[in-house]
Amino acid sequence: MIGMSESTTADRYRSFGRLEAQGNSPAYAARCEEIAEDAAFLAMLDGLPEPKRQPNLLFGAVRFLGGPVDERLRTWATTHWDEVSAVMLARSTQTNEPNRCASLLxxxxxxxxxxxxxxxxxxxxxxxxxxxxxxxxxGHPPFGPPSPVVLACRTEGPLPERMPQVAWRAGIDLNPIDITDPEQTRWLEALVWPEQHERLARLRAALAMARAEPRPLIVRGDLNEHLEELVARAPTGATTVVFHSAVLWxxxxxxxERFARTVRRLPVRWISNETEPGRVGGCTLSLDGEPVARTGSHGQFLDWL
Ligand SMILES: C[S@@+](CC[C@H](N)C(=O)[O-])C[C@H]1O[C@@H](n2cnc3c(N)ncnc32)[C@H](O)[C@@H]1O
Structure with a gap:
């Protein structure tokens, strides 16, 4: 995992399996335990640069190439190691979870x-x-326009009384996914964990919906390099909102720090939905730097503070 430095690759797989996959993906949890005990497989992983050894990247690459996630995974990945390692070197873990909109709305x-x-x-x-x-x-009647994509969230307390009106949409990403390129969206799909059928269905429905909409303005590059210029392009007469979820880690x-300093001095409102270092079990939702709620990491709950 990015920003996490553990002593060995075996430790990394063991802790990912026990802390993250356990309860969410029985297949990944079991594969992590097997890999952590397999010296030959660990040696292959250790041939990759350190940030490229992460479990999510290995599992995503195997599935992207059509390999199995059951007990045959190690044998399959070993036989196809040239292709698997090439995908791991070329790509990065990346999600896009529309359900996080239920936290932001x-x-x-x-x-x-x-x-x-x-x-x-x-x-x-x-x-x-x-x-x-x-x-x-x-506990509330469905809210929002008729849509092929329905987002679900457990919550108590204040809910929106109106839908936001969006006049302009823009984004920045180091590696924006082109939703019209089937190879790129297939990679996004391969990173959804195998048991998460609902998430996969939601992702596919949201991609189909977004393909039918006018394309937002999306800039490739580092958020710190491009934020000011993009905010300057926002139309006048609208409230510019800079927001992000599952990005700052x-x-x-x-x-x-640099990002927070920039956003504070720009004429914008700021919504942050991010994990906090050392805090497990979801994200903190903040408005203009003030925490207002705890949210599920995939938008599955919203608990106002
Ligand atoms: C975990 S994904 C979350 C995507 C989306 N915000 C969501 O909630 O579904 C994090 C995204 O941040 C992007 N990213 C990471 N570091 C970045 C940076 N320095 N500048 C711009 N984008 C970055 C990654 O490429 C990736 O697409």
Missing amino acids: PLLARLPQPLALVEVGTSAGLCLFPDKYRYEYS YLTPEDR
């Missing part, structure tokens, strides 16, 4: 409308369409 809806959205770390740009999804907040502490 209540804050977006309470800002002065219309909105000019700027998402840093936008991936395929699926969180730039919060106004195009239908929402099922627990990719950055060094210095780059995170």
